[in-house]
Amino acid sequence: MNKNNNNLLRKGISTICNLDLTDLQWLQASLPVKDGGLGVCRVSLLASSAFLASATATDTLQQQLLLRSSIAGTTDASVSMVRDCRTGPAATKQSTWDRAVTALERNGDQQPEQRHRQSSAADSYTSPHSSDWLHTLPLPGCGLRLDDCAIHIVAGLRLGALEPHQCPCEAPVDARGLHGLSCRGGNGRSARRHSLNDLVWRAMAKADIPALKEPSGLLRTDGKRPGGVTLLPWKQRKCVTWDVTVSDTLAQSYVHETSQTSGAAAEAAAERKRNKYLSFTQSYFLFQSRLIQWEL
Numbered sequence: 001m002n003k004n005n006n007n008l009l010r011k012g013i014s015t016i017c018n019l020d021l022t023d024l025q026w027l028q029a030s031l032p033v034k035d036g037g038l039g040v041c042r043v044s045l046l047a048s049s050a051f052l053a054s055a056t057a058t059d060t061l062q063q064q065l066l067l068r069s070s071i072a073g074t075t076d077a078s079v080s081m082v083r084d085c086r087t088g089p090a091a092t093k094q095s096t097w098d099r100a101v102t103a104l105e106r107n108g109d110q111q112p113e114q115r116h117r118q119s120s121a122a123d124s125y126t127s128p129h130s131s132d133w134l135h136t137l138p139l140p141g142c143g144l145r146l147d148d149c150a151i152h153i154v155a156g157l158r159l160g161a162l163e164p165h166q167c168p169c170e171a172p173v174d175a176r177g178l179h180g181l182s183c184r185g186g187n188g189r190s191a192r193r194h195s196l197n198d199l200v201w202r203a204m205a206k207a208d209i210p211a212l213k214e215p216s217g218l219l220r221t222d223g224k225r226p227g228g229v230t231l232l233p234w235k236q237r238k239c240v241t242w243d244v245t246v247s248d249t250l251a252q253s254y255v256h257e258t259s260q261t262s263g264a265a266a267e268a269a270a271e272r273k274r275n276k277y278l279s280f281t282q283s284y285f286l287f288q289s290r291l292i293q294w295e296l
Contacts, residue, residue, distance in 0.1 A: 003044075005043045006042045006043055006044060009030075009040055009042065009043075010026050013026075013029055013038065013040055016151070017151065017152055017155035017156065017159075017161075018148075018152045019152070019155065019156055019159065019161045020161075021159070021161060022161075025159045025160065025161045028159055028160075029159055030042045030045060031102055032098070032102055033131045033134050033135070034131065035102050036158070038134065038155065038158070038159075039134065045101060045102075046094075046098070048097070048101065049094050049097030049098045049100075049101055050094055052097050053092055053093060053094040053096070053097055056092050057092035127262050127263065133146075133154070156177060157176070157177050157178075157181075160174075160175050160176040160177075161175060162175050162176065162177040163175070167179055167180070167183055167185070168185055169183055169184070169185040171183070178248075178250045178251075181248040181250065181251070182248040182251040182252075189246050189248075192246045193244050193245070193246050196244045196246070197213060197214075197227040197228065197243075197244045198213070200227065200228065200242055200244065201213045201227075201228050204228070204230065209230055209232070210230065210231040210232055211228050211229065211230045211231060212228060212229055212231060213227065213228045214226070214227065214228065215228070215229050218241070218280070226241045226242065226243040226277065226280075227241075227242050227243040227244050228241065228242055228243075229241045229242075229284070233285075234285050235285050236285060238283065238284050238285035239284050239285065240284065240285050241277070241280060241284050243273060243277070245269045245270075245273060247265040247266050247268075247269045248265065249264075249265045251265070254268070
């Protein structure tokens with residue numbers, strides 16, 4: 001029965017995401033969202049933890065029911081052995097037992113030859129808000145609904161299930177499709193940057209703060225412009241400027257740092273932005289930098 005249910009879940013996920021999942025990819029998809037999966041847990045993965053949580057929570061009731069029974073003194077030895085590892089109220093919660101099981105499953109998904117990249121990906125998955133898109137309500141009126149094509153792409157990126165091919169810039173693209181997130185020949189980064197910048201500008205408008213996107217004529221030596229500036233003084237007779245930067249944590253230039261420290265790509269980009277806009281502090285109040293790490 002468990003095998004049939006697992007096969008049914010796997011077939012459903014493959015159909016929805018338009019992917020032909022391998023055993024390893026299905027293993028990752030069945031992990032919890034916070035561990036880099038899609039949150040569609042396999043029945044076999046939940047069976048043991050559900051049983052142990054139930055057995056622990058009903059232990060007192062079992063003893064009362066079996067008080068005068070001939071088997072009152074008998075206990076499943078395997079349950080007792082495992083249950084000794086968890087005590088207290090937490091032992092009655094299935095999530096407590098799930099952590100140990102998912103940890104073993106997640107560690108089995110690592111590939112030694114890609115240690116740095118896998119470690120960086122794991123940090124990305126567990127970073128705050130990196131998987132919020134999987135919990136977002138699909139409300140078209142708020143622009144929160146992903147179309148079918150977007151679902152296919154983001155699921156493929158998360159599971160490393162894309163079709164290997166060669167990028168127009170002649171760089172090889174593997175099944176994880178990470179090159180496309182930082183390819184200089186693509187327009188994805190620019191589109192994301194403009195979308196996020198527009199979001200900040202609209203937030204200013206909602207707060208009745210007049211602002212201008214990408215103003216010209218500000219103090220810049222290279223001719224480029226920041227993301228926006230308020231038209232009225234914010235504090236101390238100075239206006240506020242902001243900018244948006246999208247960093248790919250799994251880009252080849254960042255992998256070494258992000259595999260050791262979560263958020264290293266964003267911190268590096270923030271430092272570059274602060275140095276670039278250093279001269280702004282004389283005329284504008286504390287240049288605000290909004291940095292987004294591109295997470296899978």
